[in-house]
Amino acid sequence: MLDAFSARLPAPFAVLGIRTRGxxxxxxxxxxxxxxxxxxxxxxAAEVCRQxxxxxxxxxxxxxxxxxxxxxxFQRRVWDAVREIGCGSTMSYLQVARQIGSAPRPxxxxxxxNRIPLLIPCHRVVGSNGLGGFMHSRKGKALExxxxxxxxxxxxx
Numbered sequence: 001m002l003d004a005f006s007a008r009l010p011a012p013f014a015v016l017g018i019r020t021r022g023x024x025x026x027x028x029x030x031x032x033x034x035x036x037x038x039x040x041x042x043x044x045a046a047e048v049c050r051q052x053x054x055x056x057x058x059x060x061x062x063x064x065x066x067x068x069x070x071x072x073x074f075q076r077r078v079w080d081a082v083r084e085i086g087c088g089s090t091m092s093y094l095q096v097a098r099q100i101g102s103a104p105r106p107x108x109x110x111x112x113x114n115r116i117p118l119l120i121p122c123h124r125v126v127g128s129n130g131l132g133g134f135m136h137s138r139k140g141k142a143l144e145x146x147x148x149x150x151x152x153x154x155x156x157x
Contacts (some may be wrong), residue, residue, distance in 0.1 A: 001154070002039055004019070005017045005018055005019060005038055006018050006019060006020040006030065006039065006040060006041050006042065006044075006045035006048070007038055007039065007040040007048065007049050008035060008036065008037045008038035008046040009037065009049050009052055010023070010037050010082040010107075011048075011052075011151070012148065013030070013032075013033075013144065013145045013148040014030040014031055014032065014033060014145060015031040015033060015035040015036075015037060016028050016030065016052060017031045017035070017049050018045060018049065018052075019115075020042075020044055020045055020048065021068055023044050023066060024035075024046075024067060024068040025048055025065050025066045025067050025068065025116060026115065026116075027088065027116060027118075028052075028113040028115075028117055028118060030135070038049070038114055042060065048065060050080065051063055052075060052118065055118060056152075059088070059154070060088075061150050063118075063119050065119065067116055067119060067120075067122035069115070069116060069120070070122050071110075074102070074106065074110060074148075075110040075113055075114075077100045077102075078102075078107050078110035079110065079114060079122075081099050081100050082098050082114075082120055082122055082125060083119075083120055083121070085125070087121075087153045087154075088108070088153050088154045088155050089124065089155060090125070090126045090150070090155050091124065091125055091126070091127045092104075092125070092126055092127060092132075093105075093107045093108050093125055093126075093127065093128070094128055095133060095154075104128075107125070108132070108133060111125050112133070112136040117135075118126060120155065121149075122134060123145070123149040123150060124150070124153075124155065126148070126150075131146060131147065131150075132145055134142070134146040
C-alpha cells in the first residue's frame with residue numbers, strides 16, 4: 001500500500017515517515033512534528049531507524065542501507081552526484097549541473113523528486129546566491145528543514 005509506513009521516527013524538525021519494501025528503503029517522508037510515531041514493523045525498519053537516529057546524533061554517521069530508487073536515468077545521475085557531496089559541504093545547482101553536463105533547473109527538479117532524503121542528501125544542493133529551494137518549495141517548512149539539516153552538518157552557521 002502506498003500510504004503504509006514501516007516506521008515513523010521523531011526528529012527535531014519532523015517525524016520521519018519510513019517506507020520499506022522487503023530489505024530495501026524506498027522512501028522517507030517529512031511528516032508534521034505532531035504526527036503520530038510508529039514503532040518499526042520489522043527488523044529492517046528497525047535498522048533504518050537505528051541508522052537515522054545515528055545521523056541525528058552524529059551528522060557524519062555512515063549510512064549503510066540498500067535503497068530502492070526508481071527514477072529516470074537523468075534523476076539517477078543527479079542523485080549519484082548528490083551522494084558524493086560530503087557532510088558539511090554544499091554544491092550549487094549550477095555546480096552539480098556542470099558536473100553531469102546539464103542545467104541547474106533540471107537538477108533542482110530531480111532533487112525535488114528524490115524519495116530518500118538524508119541518504120540522498122539533496123539538502124546539500126543550494127542556490128548560487130543562497131539556500132535555493134527544497135522539496136519543490138522556496139519558502140516555509142521545507143526551507144526550515146533544509147536549514148536545520150545544513151546547520152546540523154556544519155555547512156551553515
